[in-house]
Amino acid sequence: MKLPFKINDRERRVLVIGAVIAALILIYRVSGWYGDINNDVRDLTEAKTMMLQKQQRNISEIDLLASKLEKFRTNAVKQNRALLKGDKPPVAAAELQSIVKGMLSDLNVEMRSERTLSTKDMGYYLGVPVEIGFISDTEKLKSLLYRLKRYSLLLHVSELKVRVTNINNPVNTYVTLVITGFIKKPSDGASAGKG
Numbered sequence: 001m002k003l004p005f006k007i008n009d010r011e012r013r014v015l016v017i018g019a020v021i022a023a024l025i026l027i028y029r030v031s032g033w034y035g036d037i038n039n040d041v042r043d044l045t046e047a048k049t050m051m052l053q054k055q056q057r058n059i060s061e062i063d064l065l066a067s068k069l070e071k072f073r074t075n076a077v078k079q080n081r082a083l084l085k086g087d088k089p090p091v092a093a094a095e096l097q098s099i100v101k102g103m104l105s106d107l108n109v110e111m112r113s114e115r116t117l118s119t120k121d122m123g124y125y126l127g128v129p130v131e132i133g134f135i136s137d138t139e140k141l142k143s144l145l146y147r148l149k150r151y152s153l154l155l156h157v158s159e160l161k162v163r164v165t166n167i168n169n170p171v172n173t174y175v176t177l178v179i180t181g182f183i184k185k186p187s188d189g190a191s192a193g194k195g
Contacts, residue, residue, distance in 0.1 A: 082154040084128065084181040089119045092128045096155075096181040100132050103147050107140045117178065121185070129158060129180040135165065135172050148179065156180045 007015070086092035093116040104111050113133035120127035136144070141162070148155050159178035164170045 079154075080184070082152070082182075083125070084153060084183050086183060087186065089126060089128050089183065090116070092181060092183045093130050096128060096130045096179065097132070099151070099153070099155075099181075100130070100148075100177075100179060103144055104132075104134060106147075107136070107143055109134050109136045109140055109144070112174075113176075120180070122182070124185055125182045126185050127156075127180045127182055129178050131159075131176060131178050133174065133176045135174050137171055138173065141173070141175055154182055156182075 084092035084095050086095055097114050097116075101111055101114075111132060111134050113131070115131050117129040117131055120129065145157065148157060156179070157177060158180050159176070161176040163174045163176075165172050165174050
């Protein structure tokens, strides 16, 4: 390469060394920028990859979540079938008394007393307790308790009092049962709309 002016060997060496140093500085700077950009791109790629993997897991869990939701719905329907049919506590208490009367008449036991107790708040449900009094022998009492347990509706014996009517001949006992059935708790919007 021919320059329009004359330079001696010493100046040429300085220029070549300067050009090499400038090239090395430029290469160092470019490699630093490239390394920073490469690290940023790698970090961004890793973050995007992790986000995509999480999204893929979420998408793959949709079927699992859908099956869990279907099981929950089936379970909720099954539990709702186990509730008393009345939507108000007095109606549900009358139904519960009718159920217990039917069971007692099947066992040839006469109901002596019945009364509805105040409802109990149990979260999403209301407990409707009914107190029943009757005279029975232990075999019929056992049979009644078994029928209550096996009944298709959810019934809970929350209290059982047994008194012997004749101490000398303890065949018959006076039994007082508190049986609780359950209804759905009326929603606040439904009760406000009716009132």
